[in-house]
Amino acid sequence: MASTTTTPSSTVDSPGRSAGLGARIHDTLHDKATLGPAIVLLIALIGFSVFTDRFLAANNLSLVLQQVMVVGTLGIAQTLIILTAGIDLSVGAIMVLSSIVMAKLSADSGVPGVLALLIGLGVGTLCGLVNGILVSRVRLPPFIVTLGTLSIFTALNLYYSQSETIRGTDMSDVLLYTGETFAIGDTRIAYGVLLMLGLFAIVSYSLRATAWGRHVYATGDDREAARLAGVQTTRVLLSVYVVAGLLCAVAGWILIGRIASASPQAGGSANLDSITAVVIGGTSLFGGRGFVVGTLFGALIVGVLRNGLALAGVDVLWQDFAVGFLVLTAVAIDQWIRKVKT
Amino acid sequence: MSAVAHAPAVTPILEAKGLVKRFGNVTALDGTDFELMPGEILAVIGDNGAGKSSLIKCLSGAQIPDAGQIRMNGEDVAIRSPLEARGFGIETVYQTLAVSPALDIADNLYLGRELRKPGFQGKVLRRLDKKAMRDESKAQMSELGIMTIQKIEQQVESLSGGQRQGVAVARAAAFGSKVVILDEPTAALGVKESGKVLELIQKVRENGLPVILISHNMPQVFEVADRIHIQRLGRRVAVVDPKERTPTEVVAIMTGAAPAT
Secondary structure, eight states: OOOOOOOOTTTOOOTTSOOOHHHHHHHHHHHOTTHHHHHHHHHHHHHHHHHOTTTTSHHHHHHHHHHHHHHHHHHHHHHHHHHTTOOOTTHHHHHHHHHHHHHHHHHTSOOOHHHHHHHHHHHHHHHHHHHHIIIIISOOOHHHHHHHHHHHHHHHHHHHHTTOOEEGGGSOHHHHGGGOEEEETTEEEEHHHHHHHHHHHHHHHHHHHSHHHHHHHHHHHOHHHHHHTTOOHHHHHHHHHHHHHHHHHHHHHHHHHHHTEEOTTTTTTHHHHHHHHHHHTTOOTTSSOOOHHHHHHHHHHHHHHHHHHHHTTOOHHHHHHHHHHHHHHHHHHHHHHHOOOO | OOEESSOOOSOOSEEEEEEEEEETTEEEEEEEEEEEOTTOEEEEEEOTTSSHHHHHHHHHTSSOOSEEEEEETTEEEOOOSHHHHHHTTEEEEOSSOSOOTTSBHHHHHTTTSOOBOSHHHHHTSOOBOHHHHHHHHHHHHHHTTOTTOSOTTSBGGGSOHHHHHHHHHHHHHHHOSSEEEEESTTTTOOHHHHHHHHHHHHHHHHTTOOEEEEOSOHHHHHHHOSEEEEEETTEEEEEEOTTTSOHHHHHHHHHTSSOOO
16 A cells, blocks of 8 residues: 655646756645555554564554544544635534433433434534534534534433443443454454445545535535635535544544443544644645545554654653654645645 | 617627626626627726726626616526636636646546546546546647647646636637636736637637627737727627727726717
C-alpha cells in the first residue's frame, strides 16, 4: 500500500516548473497528498520494529489496530467535515451519547439489541442533522455550532445516563460484537477494525468517484464559487454533517465493543484525537484538499507512535510531546504543499 | 429616457424590464432595462456602483430582483438560482469565482452536471464516468483552441490565470445553449492572456451564441462588442454602436458628463 518510490515520473512533466529536487518533491506531494503520511507510517513501523522486538509481534499489531478503531472511525466523520472547511468539536460527544443510548435501551429498557443499535445510530444521525442545519441553513460558523452542541450533547448524555457506566454483561451481545475477534494465523482481528476499514473504503469511494464527493470538495474549496457553478452547497453541507453524525454513532458502537461497557465519561480526548488524525493525514484545515485514506494513516501513525514509545518505556508525556510535534510538522508541510507556483 | 441604437426588430433572446434590486438603503438597480439580441456580443459598461454586477447577477440567478420582469425569447421567466439559469441555457463566468482550484479541469467543466457510468455502476454505485468527462473536456478545450494545457487531470490551481479563465469560458461555451455571460473575464489577466480570452469570446459568438461581456476595459469593449449597454446610477442610460461613437463619448455618457442622446 505504501509505495516508497519517489520518482515523480508520472506526475511532473509539465514545462515551466523548475526541476529542482525541492520542487519535484513539492509537486509529487501536491498531486499525491497521501504519500507523505504513508511514508511517515512506514518509517515509524520500521523504526519501532528495529528498536523493540515486541513491537512486530502479531498480538501487538492487532492491539494497535483495536486502539485505533474508535478514533479512526471518528476521523472519517471529521475528515468529511474538515474537507468542507469546517471543524466538528462535537464528534466525541455524539459518539458517547449514541453509545449510552444503545447500551441503556438494551440494558435497562429491555429493547432488543439490533433495535437498540438502530435507535442509537438514529440519535447520532439526528445530532449531525442539528449541526448541519445550524451550519448550512442558519449559516453559523462550524466551530461555534459544534462548541455549543458539544456542551448540549454532553449534558444530555449525563442526564440520560445519570453519570452511570453500563456494564457489558448487562447489555445485548449485538452491542459488544465490535469487540469480538477472529483469528488470522496468530493475529486476532476485531470486527470493529473490519467495520472501520469498510467505512474508510466506502467513504473514500464516495469522495473519489461520485458527484457528491466532487461537490464536497468544491464546496470546501470555495463555497460561493461552487454555488455559482450550480452545486447545491447548502444541501451538500447538510448531508456531510448528517453522514458525520451517523459515523460518530457507529464509532459509539465500536467504542462499546472496545471497552466492553458504555461509559458517559469515555472518549474524553476523542474530539482532539480525531482532528489530530485528520491533520497528520494531510487533509487541509482550510477545506477542499485531502483524502480520507490519509486519516487512516494519520490515526495509525498516532497509534503506532504511542504503542511503540510505550513499549520502549517512554513516559506518556513524551508520547504527547511527539504527537504534538507531528501535528505541527503536518500543518507546516500542508502550508508548503498548498503553495502553488503561478 | 434611454437612447437605444438598433430598435429591436427581432425578439431579444434575453430581455429585462424595470429590474429593481435594493440592499437595505442602497439601490443597486433602479428600474433597469436590458436587451440581448441573438448572435451578438453586448458589452455592459458602467462606473463602480452603476449596477453592472447586480444586473448580471439577476440575469444569472445569483440574485433575485425585487421587481421587474425577465424574458427569454419574449416569454416571462423567473430565474431564482444559478441552477435555474442553467436550465434556461444561461451560463455565466464570474470574475473571481470562475473555478474550483482544487478540482481538475474535467471536474470543473462538469461540476454540478457530472456524467455517471451507464448500468449498475452508475445507477446503483453512482460511479462517475471520469473517462467520458475527460475526453469530452479535451474535445471542448481543443475546439476553442485552448489545448495548450498538457493534462486534463491537472488541478486548475496549477494553471495560469489566463488558462483558468479559459477553462471557465470553455465550460460556459460547452453548456450554454442560449446565452453566455462573462463578468470581467480579463480583469486579473495580463495583456497577452487577455488577448487569448478575447479571441475565445469571438469564437463563442462565431459558434452562434450571444455573449454578454461586462468590462472596464474600453479598448477591449470597442474591439469585440457589437453594441454597448451603458449603465449609470442603477439604470440603463444608453445603448450605443461602437462604430458610431468614440470611447471618449462613451466614457462621458457613462460618467454623466454628457447627456445620453
